[in-house]
Amino acid sequence: MTVEVVSPESVLYSGDATMVITRTLGGGEIAFQPGHAAFLGALQECHTRVFQEDGSVEDIAVHGGFVEVSNNKVSILSDSAELGSAVDIERARQAKERAESALRGEHDAEAVSALSRAHARLNAAGVGL
Incomplete structure (x- = not known):
């Protein structure tokens, strides 16, 4: 299936994947795999995982927005998001402490x-809380 994760600043991820796990408001974590039924939901701050076809996982901190699934495509339109590899861990820890x-x-x-x-940023960066 095709996956796009977009924030107002940039396209964070665009490519094929075998599964996406994210968290909706009031609904908890949800996983999308190829052939998933149409879906539209609001997202909360969360650690979203995109499982790529080569077995690797793209970790993304998503801060609100929406997820739409249709025609074998998952689109995440985020208010703000960042790749786990780009998270400033020290800054995120300081924000958590504040x-x-x-x-x-x-x-x-x-x-x-x-x-x-x-929490979303630290989880996406792979740092234990």
């Missing part, structure tokens, strides 16, 4: 979102 610190006080939706983005 968000965790903010959450120790009052519950703040912005801090929750920042923590989710940091």
